[in-house]
Amino acid sequence: MIGSSGTIGGAFLELLQNNPSCSKVIGIHRHSEHSIDYQNPDSIESCATALSHEGPFHLIINTIGVLHSSDWMPEKRLDDLNAEQLAELMKINAIGPALTIRHFSKLLDPKNSIMVNLSAKVGSIEDNRLGGWYSYRASKAALNMLIKTASIEWARTKSNTALIAMHPGTVNSRLSKPFRGEHIGRPAKDATADMFRVIENLKKEDSGSFISYSGEKLPW
Ligand SMILES: NC(=O)c1ccc[n+]([C@@H]2O[C@H](COP(=O)([O-])OP(=O)(O)OC[C@H]3O[C@@H](n4cnc5c(N)ncnc54)[C@H](OP(=O)(O)O)[C@@H]3O)[C@@H](O)[C@H]2O)c1
Secondary structure: OEEOOOOOHHHHHHHOOOOOOOOOOOOOOOOOOOOOOOOHHHHHHHHHHHHHHHOOOHHHHHHOOOOOOOOOOOOOOOHHHHHHHHHHHHHHHHHHHHHHHHHHHHEEEEOOOEEEEOOHHHHHHOOOOOOOHHHHHHHHHHHHHHHHHHHHHHHHOOOOOEEEEEEEOOOOOOOOOOOOOHOEOOOHHHHHHHHHHHHHHOHHHHHEEEEEOOOEEEEO
């Protein structure tokens, strides 16, 4: 469970710890024993190497992501666009998760495994009707492309592993708080229970899909 210090990541960690069919679960975040900090991409490979003797893993879920920081909020208009925010969101939402797919792929059980990356419906190019949120949308669209591309390679090289982009729905969390998350979002416990139901029913043919918490396939 990568990103287990977050709201959704923490709820996933608890769900897996309470699931009798899950024999071992490891929570990873910026301050865990083996840590990942996307500000330091080398930490991704070091963490994967440190955990290599613990595997193979049947399920890896990555929930790391950012929407806003103390320095900036999502852009409302083109005039808000700036290089720093664009680069930062690409680094945390797309480059970090892609390198995590690369380095953690070696820890997955080649006989049967799933890797789920939390994306966001607002990263769908086809579904973009409202505009705004340039860097978050673009970083999640980039993440989606990286997932889709890796899934095509895995169909040849890791044919029993499904690689998925998943939308959690609007969840009451630190990330959604400035956008009335506590009013319009669901508790993370409900969202993770829904997503886990979808994960349990995934087939290897679903690899390379963008799937909502409800099981609905989303347009890229
Ligand atoms: N909440 C929603 O409504 C919603 C909707 C659509 C998609 N999502 C996606 O769901 C995922 C989880 O979001 P959430 O709502 O649970 O948000 P959250 O509570 O803010 O959790 C974000 C997680 O990302 C980690 N993180 C941020 N920057 C990092 C970095 N540089 N290196 C390593 N870890 C870093 C945080 O670690 P720290 O604890 O160390 O800060 C935390 O574990 C995100 O990918 C988000 O885009 C959420």
